[in-house]
Amino acid sequence: MNHLALPTVSYAALAPILFLLLGGVALMVLSALSRRPLAAGTVTGYSVLIGFGALISALAEYGHVNGAGPSSTVASAIAVDGFSAAIAVTVSVVVILASLLSHGYLRRMQIDAPAYHVLALTSASGAIIMAAANDLVVLFLGLEILSIALYVLAALNRRSAKSEEAALKYFILGGFSSAIFLFGIAFTYGATGSTNLQVITRTLGEGVAAKPGLLLAGLGLLLVGFFFKVAAVPFHLWTPDVYEGAPTPVTGFMAAAAKVGGFAALLRVLLTAMPQLSTNWTPVVYSVAVATLIGGAVLMVVQRDAKRMLAYSSINHAGFLLVGIVAATSAGISADLFYLFTYSVTALATFGIVTMLAGPRDDDAGIDRLSGLARRHPAIGAAMAILLLAQAGVPFTTGFIAKFSVIEAVVGHGSIPLAIIAMASAAVAVFAYLRLVATLYRTEDIATVDLGYDDSLTDGPAAFAIGLSVVVTIFFGIFPAALLDFGRTAVAHLLP
Amino acid sequence: MNAYLPVFILMIVGILFAGLSFVASGLLAPRKKPTAAKLAPYECGIVPEREPPQRFPVRFYLVAMIFIVFDIEIVFMYPFAVVFRQLALFGFLEVAAFSVVLFAALLYLVSNGALSWGPAVILTRGMPSRTSESTITRISATKSTDGQAA
Numbered sequence: 001m002n003h004l005a006l007p008t009v010s011y012a013a014l015a016p017i018l019f020l021l022l023g024g025v026a027l028m029v030l031s032a033l034s035r036r037p038l039a040a041g042t043v044t045g046y047s048v049l050i051g052f053g054a055l056i057s058a059l060a061e062y063g064h065v066n067g068a069g070p071s072s073t074v075a076s077a078i079a080v081d082g083f084s085a086a087i088a089v090t091v092s093v094v095v096i097l098a099s100l101l102s103h104g105y106l107r108r109m110q111i112d113a114p115a116y117h118v119l120a121l122t123s124a125s126g127a128i129i130m131a132a133a134n135d136l137v138v139l140f141l142g143l144e145i146l147s148i149a150l151y152v153l154a155a156l157n158r159r160s161a162k163s164e165e166a167a168l169k170y171f172i173l174g175g176f177s178s179a180i181f182l183f184g185i186a187f188t189y190g191a192t193g194s195t196n197l198q199v200i201t202r203t204l205g206e207g208v209a210a211k212p213g214l215l216l217a218g219l220g221l222l223l224v225g226f227f228f229k230v231a232a233v234p235f236h237l238w239t240p241d242v243y244e245g246a247p248t249p250v251t252g253f254m255a256a257a258a259k260v261g262g263f264a265a266l267l268r269v270l271l272t273a274m275p276q277l278s279t280n281w282t283p284v285v286y287s288v289a290v291a292t293l294i295g296g297a298v299l300m301v302v303q304r305d306a307k308r309m310l311a312y313s314s315i316n317h318a319g320f321l322l323v324g325i326v327a328a329t330s331a332g333i334s335a336d337l338f339y340l341f342t343y344s345v346t347a348l349a350t351f352g353i354v355t356m357l358a359g360p361r362d363d364d365a366g367i368d369r370l371s372g373l374a375r376r377h378p379a380i381g382a383a384m385a386i387l388l389l390a391q392a393g394v395p396f397t398t399g400f401i402a403k404f405s406v407i408e409a410v411v412g413h414g415s416i417p418l419a420i421i422a423m424a425s426a427a428v429a430v431f432a433y434l435r436l437v438a439t440l441y442r443t444e445d446i447a448t449v450d451l452g453y454d455d456s457l458t459d460g461p462a463a464f465a466i467g468l469s470v471v472v473t474i475f476f477g478i479f480p481a482a483l484l485d486f487g488r489t490a491v492a493h494l495l496p
Numbered sequence: 497m498n499a500y501l502p503v504f505i506l507m508i509v510g511i512l513f514a515g516l517s518f519v520a521s522g523l524l525a526p527r528k529k530p531t532a533a534k535l536a537p538y539e540c541g542i543v544p545e546r547e548p549p550q551r552f553p554v555r556f557y558l559v560a561m562i563f564i565v566f567d568i569e570i571v572f573m574y575p576f577a578v579v580f581r582q583l584a585l586f587g588f589l590e591v592a593a594f595s596v597v598l599f600a601a602l603l604y605l606v607s608n609g610a611l612s613w614g615p616a617v618i619l620t621r622g623m624p625s626r627t628s629e630s631t632i633t634r635i636s637a638t639k640s641t642d643g644q645a646a
Contacts, residue, residue, distance in 0.1 A: 004582045029600045032607035283500075 007075035012064070014078065015057035016088040017125050017132070020095065023050035024121035031114035040113045044103040044461060047117040051095035054124075058088035062490070070495040072134050076196060079134040079268070082493030083333070086486065087131035087264045090341045094256045094348060095124045097465045101352040102249035104459030109247070109362060111156055119156075120253055123149035127261030131268070134495065136185045136195040139265050143181065143229065146261050147174050150254055154246040160363060166245025173228070173238045181225025187218030197273035198496075204276040219277060222269065223284060229262035230318050232288050233295035240303075243311035248358050248365070251307060252351030255314045256344035263321050263340060267333055270325060272496060278328060286326050286418060293319030293425035300432040306354050306365040309432060310347070313391055316429050317343050320406050323422050327409035333494070334487035335405035341483065342390075342398035342476065349469030350387045352462055353380060367439060374440040383470050385437045390473045392433035393426050397477035405484065558610050569598050 011018065027046060031038050062085035065071075070081035078084075098120055106113045126145030133139035151174060155167030189195050191214040192203040204215075224235065231239040243251045270281055296316030303309035317339075324336035357373070358365045374381020390397035393404075403426060407419045476483045537544055576583070576591050583590075605611060 004579070006583070006586045025597055025600050028604045032600075032604040 007077075008073065010073040010080060012057075013061055013073050013080040015061065016054040016092065017128050019050055019054040019057055020092075020121045020125035020128070023047075023053070024118045024125070027114055027121070028118045031118075037112075038114055040103060040107045043113045043117050044099050047099035047121065048096050050121060051092050051099060054095065054128075055089060055092035058085050058092055061085040062089065065493045066489060070493045072198075072495060076198065077135040077138045078129075078132050079197075079495040080132075081495040082490035083264070083268065083337070083495070084128070084132035086337050086490035087260060087340070088128045090260055090337075090344055091124050091127045091131075091257060093341070094253065094260065094344050095121065097345065097348045097352075097469060098249065098253040098256070100461040100465035101252060101348060101355065103461040105247070105249050105355050105362070105462075108360070109157060111247070116153065116156060116250075119149045119153045123153065123253075124257055127257045127264070130261040131264035133265065133268070134197050136188065136197070136269075139269070140178075140182060140185060142261065143225075143265070144178065146258060147178065147229075150174075150250075150258060153250045153253070154242060156250060157247040157362060160245075160247075160361070162245040162363065163247060164245075166242045169238055169245075170242045177225050177228035177235070180221050180228075184218050184221030184223075184225055187214050187221060189218075191215035191218055197269065200273045201275065204274065215277070216280060219274065219281060220284070223281065223288075226262060226266040226269075227288060230259055230266065230321070231315050232318050232322060233291040233315065234288075236292070236295065236315050236318075239315060240308045240311040243314070244305060244307045244365070248307065248351055248355040248362055251310075252348045252355075255310070255347045255351065259314065259318065259321075260340050260344055263318075263325075263336060267325060267336060271328060271333065272494065275328070282326060282328070285322055286415070289319050289322035289326055289418065290421055291319075292316070292322060293422055294428075295319075297425040297428040297432070300429055301435075303432075304367055306357070306367055306370060306436070307351075309367070309436070310350060310354070313429065313432075314347060316425060317347075317391070319425065320403060320422060323410050323418060324406045326415055326418060327406075327413040329409060329413055330488075330491045330494075331412055332406070332409040334484070334491040335402070335409045337487040337490060338398075338480075338484055339402040339406055341487075342402045342473070345469045345472050346387050346390045346399065349466045349473075350384070350391065352466050352469075353384045353387070356380065356459070356462065367436065370436065371439050372442045372444075375443065381440045383466050385440055386470050386473065388433045388437050390477070392430045395477075396474065398473050398480065398483075399477070401477060401480040401484070555610075555613065562605060562610065565598065565601070569595070 023046075027043070027050075031043075061080065062082060065080060065082045065085055070079065072079050099117065102116055102120075105111075106116055123146050126142045126147070126149065129142030130139055130146060131142075133142050151167055151171040154170050155164055157163035185195060188200065191212070192200045194200055194203065228235040228238075243255065246254065270278075270285070274281065292315060296312050296314075296319055300309055300312035300316060303312060321336050321339055321343075324332040324339065326332070327335070354365055355362070357369060359369075370384075374385065386397070390399040393399040393402075403422075407422055410422070411419045572591070572594065576587065580587065
């Protein structure tokens with residue numbers, strides 16, 4: 001009786017994933033076994049604790065990698081490196097903030113709180129799996145764990161037809177893109193004989209790809225799958241509808257977690273598995289980046305709905321992140337890591353404020369509704385203004401540093417035209433952001449509609465999370481060195 | 497860039513084909529307005545006598561979905577049973593973890609009343625109590641009024 005060769009598993013390296021996944025399963029069992037529905041506060045607190053557990057284990061993994069260098073575990077299917085640890089830190093922060101931001105909303109809308117938290121924790125673990133995946137099949141599993149939970153989250157507000165519509169659209173289009181992505185994996189496997197990223201890059205380095213046409217087809221299909229997930233133009237058409245229809249806290253979570261997971265996996269696949277093919281993928285990513293930058297910024301200007309406007313704003317941000325991929329240097333990757341962290345925090349908090357303003361039934365986020373908000377509620381207005389300015393890239397906020405470092409990386413790479421297009425699109429986007437800020441501070445035409453959110457104004461957890469995000473946005477905008485170094489060190493310990 | 501030339505040509509051909517199809521169908525299609533007979537559902541030539549049932553109780557779908565989940569579990573169990581001894585303790589623990597997670601899902605389903613037929617419990621506070629029975633009643637109600645109108 002000979003035993004099979006079993007993989008060694010480093011549970012410490014998997015700890016952030018296990019925390020979120022098992023935390024979600026345990027919460028599901030608790031909610032099933034408890035006699036009466038769990039109190040919303042208990043569930044939020046539990047979710048925040050799980051997020052903190054994941055955050056601490058991610059930081060521990062980061063520290064471990066700094067000492068011992070990058071490695072891989074589970075038969076080299078999972079990468080244990082600074083990059084995955086940094087993404088795990090980002091996702092854990094997203095989980096903590098999203099739990100706090102959803103608290104009042106779930107109570108107000110009488111949505112089953114454990115269901116939201118279980119799905120959010122599961123989805124977040126999928127994002128970390130995507131970032132840590134060192135094998136295309138594991139990457140696909142992470143993508144599905146992330147996406148399927150998000151499809152259900154989008155439908156969570158079951159009394160709203162818009163929410164159901166958003167979920168159905170996201171589900172059908174997401175299913176298509178997953179199938180295309182899977183085709184890409186199959187073609188890549190056919191051309192290189194492996195789904196392991198190191199084996200793929202070794203095969204490509206030896207120049208023995210069996211069928212270059214097959215390889216290029218695989219690369220193209222993988223890129224389409226990724227571009228859909230990160231909402232890059234022209235694969236962005238689902239974004240505004242889904243962002244508008246989904247419950248607003250879910251929109252915030254989706255904007256942060258899905259983008260972090262998608263970009264982390266895209267960076268790893270293109271830059272560690274397929275750097276030899278950069279002459280093939282750079283023109284594609286370049287042109288998609290240009291389309292995404294321009295499309296996101298221009299379409300943002302004409303929106304009449306805050307959620308749709310922020311959806312196009314997230315598309316514009318995706319363009320900037322693609323610019324970092326075009327740079328394809330360690331400076332580009334670390335700039336993208338910084339961008340992902342700061343974007344997640346500001347986007348989550350912005351959607352958190354929109355949650356407060358979207359009315360008692362979460363069905364109206366028209367920009368007119370925000371008219372004169374800062375006159376009536378100075379604190380909320382000021383927070384919203386700061387977050388919008390940060391997204392616009394105004395100095396002394398993280399948005400400026402993020403955009404600056406991405407553009408610096410791409411200039412270092414020599415793509416001056418792309419840098420100019422990125423800055424021009426930022427200028428167009430600034431117009432849309434500033435118009436919204438001006439609406440907040442309008443003195444006449446102050447919206448007199450009944451906002452019905454007196455309850456949510458006293459929504460302590462959400463207010464705390466928004467305040468925290470504003471502090472993070474300004475603090476790291478003025479003293480970005482620590483966070484930038486964190487990203488650089490993470491990239492220095494990227495599994496090659 | 498030359499490598500992408502075939503792709504661009506295919507794209508242009510595709511766009512032309514799609515556009516020309518629309519133009520051709522606009523030019524060639526007969527311009528006759530639809531009649532009631534044309535709009536009726538086609539049932540192999542038989543004149544439809546009654547409205548097809550439009551809504552199923554959602555429970556049928558739920559049970560079908562749950563069945564697939566546990567069906568897949570069995571799909572994993574068989575190959576595991578074949579190499580049970582070679583996989584040793586590690587394999588047993590892995591499959592046990594998998595089963596425990598699935599069992600947790602079963603607990604959740606049972607507690608939410610997904611498997612209970614008969615009068616439904618209200619699953620979530622604040623949700624309208626829509627049960628299989630209420631749906632059936634609603635369908636039969638609309639049917640009978642349709643019948644009267646016809």
